[in-house]
Amino acid sequence: MEQTKDYLSSHGIRPSAQRMAIMDYLLKHKTHPTVEEIYSALLPSLPTLSKTTLYNTLKLFSDKKVALMLNIDEHTTRFDGDVKPHAHFQCQVCGGVYDIFEDELPELTSLYKEQIGELEISSVEISYRGVCAKCANKND
Amino acid sequence: MEQTKDYLSSHGIRPSAQRMAIMDYLLKHKTHPTVEEIYSALLPSLPTLSKTTLYNTLKLFSDKKVALMLNIDEHTTRFDGDVKPHAHFQCQVCGGVYDIFEDELPELTSLYKEQIGELEISSVEISYRGVCAKCANKND
DNA sequence: AAATATTTTGTATTAATTACAAAATTGTAC
DNA sequence: GTACAATTTTGTAATTAATACAAAATATTT
Ligand SMILES: [Mn+2]
Ligand SMILES: [Mn+2]
Ligand SMILES: [Zn+2]
Ligand SMILES: [Zn+2]
Numbered sequence: 001m002e003q004t005k006d007y008l009s010s011h012g013i014r015p016s017a018q019r020m021a022i023m024d025y026l027l028k029h030k031t032h033p034t035v036e037e038i039y040s041a042l043l044p045s046l047p048t049l050s051k052t053t054l055y056n057t058l059k060l061f062s063d064k065k066v067a068l069m070l071n072i073d074e075h076t077t078r079f080d081g082d083v084k085p086h087a088h089f090q091c092q093v094c095g096g097v098y099d100i101f102e103d104e105l106p107e108l109t110s111l112y113k114e115q116i117g118e119l120e121i122s123s124v125e126i127s128y129r130g131v132c133a134k135c136a137n138k139n140d
Numbered sequence: 141m142e143q144t145k146d147y148l149s150s151h152g153i154r155p156s157a158q159r160m161a162i163m164d165y166l167l168k169h170k171t172h173p174t175v176e177e178i179y180s181a182l183l184p185s186l187p188t189l190s191k192t193t194l195y196n197t198l199k200l201f202s203d204k205k206v207a208l209m210l211n212i213d214e215h216t217t218r219f220d221g222d223v224k225p226h227a228h229f230q231c232q233v234c235g236g237v238y239d240i241f242e243d244e245l246p247e248l249t250s251l252y253k254e255q256i257g258e259l260e261i262s263s264v265e266i267s268y269r270g271v272c273a274k275c276a277n278k279n280d
Numbered sequence: 281a282a283a284t285a286t287t288t289t290g291t292a293t294t295a296a297t298t299a300c301a302a303a304a305t306t307g308t309a310c
Numbered sequence: 311g312t313a314c315a316a317t318t319t320t321g322t323a324a325t326t327a328a329t330a331c332a333a334a335a336t337a338t339t340t
Contacts (some may be wrong), residue, residue, distance in 0.1 A: 018318085071214055105251070117273075128259065192288075
C-alpha cells in the first residue's frame, strides 16, 4: 500500500485515498475488472466512493499509463493494472478475460512498435476471442 | 450488386434488399463506418430502413464472418467488409481508422492462430492507437 | 390460396458513459 | 493557524449506443 503511493507519485498522479485504493485493487486483482466490479468491491471500504470518481480515475490511470483500458469486451470497458506488453483472450461462453504472455505467443513483443510507416503509435491492443478450455470441456 | 447476392448466399445469408444494400455499402466504403454512418448513408435509398434491422444485420454478418465488428473505437462499434487478416490504427486526434496490412507489419499474419495453449481462437483483433501523419503535421 | 417461416419495423427499455456544478479536501501564502 | 487557491470528490442529470419485444410485412412451402 505504501508502495502504491510511490508508484502513483512517480507517475505524476497525486496519491489520494481513492486513487490508492483503486490502483491497489487493479494491482491485486488481475481479472480485468469492469467499472461495476471495481465499484462493488471498493464500496465497503470506501462507502462514499462515486462512480464519477472511478471513471475519472481510471481515465487518468490510462492516460498516465499505469493501467490499460481494454476494449475486448464489446459490452463494457475493462481495466488492467498490468501494463507490460501482453495480449488478451475473452471466452465467448463464460466472458472471462485471460492474459496471453510472450511464452504462449512469441511474436507478441515485436508488435509493440513506436512507429508504423507514417503513424505514431502510442498504444497497442491485441484481443483474441473464442472458447476457453474450461468451457470447451463442459460438453463431455 | 449481383455478386453481392451470391456472396451472401454462399455464406448462408438470405439476400434480402436490406442485407444486400448493407453488404454493398461495407464492400464499397472501406472507412470502418459506425452504425450511424451506415444508417445515414443508406436512408435515402432505403427510406424505411430500421436501426434494429441494421444492428441485427451487422451482428449476422459478423457471426457469418462476412464482416468484422471492430472495438477499436471506445465510443462505438465500427464495421469492416474486409475480412482478410489485417490490423487497424485509430488516430486519437481526428478519429479516423486506417488499415495496416502485412507489408507494413510482417508479423501480423502469424498472430492469426486457431489455438493458443488450451484456448480455441475464433477471431483476432489488433488495434493500434496514436496520431496519424496528417494530424502530426498540423502543428507546423 | 392458406399456412408457415423469416425478416423488417417502430417503440420502449436498458445500461454504460459523460457533463456539470456544488461540496469537500488538500496545499500554499501569509 | 487562518485565509486563499487549487485540486479532487461527489451526486445528479443527461446522453447515447445497444437491446428487447411484439406487431407488420414479406417470402417460402404445402
Ligand atoms: Mn492482462
Ligand atoms: Mn480494415
Ligand atoms: Zn469460458
Ligand atoms: Zn488524424
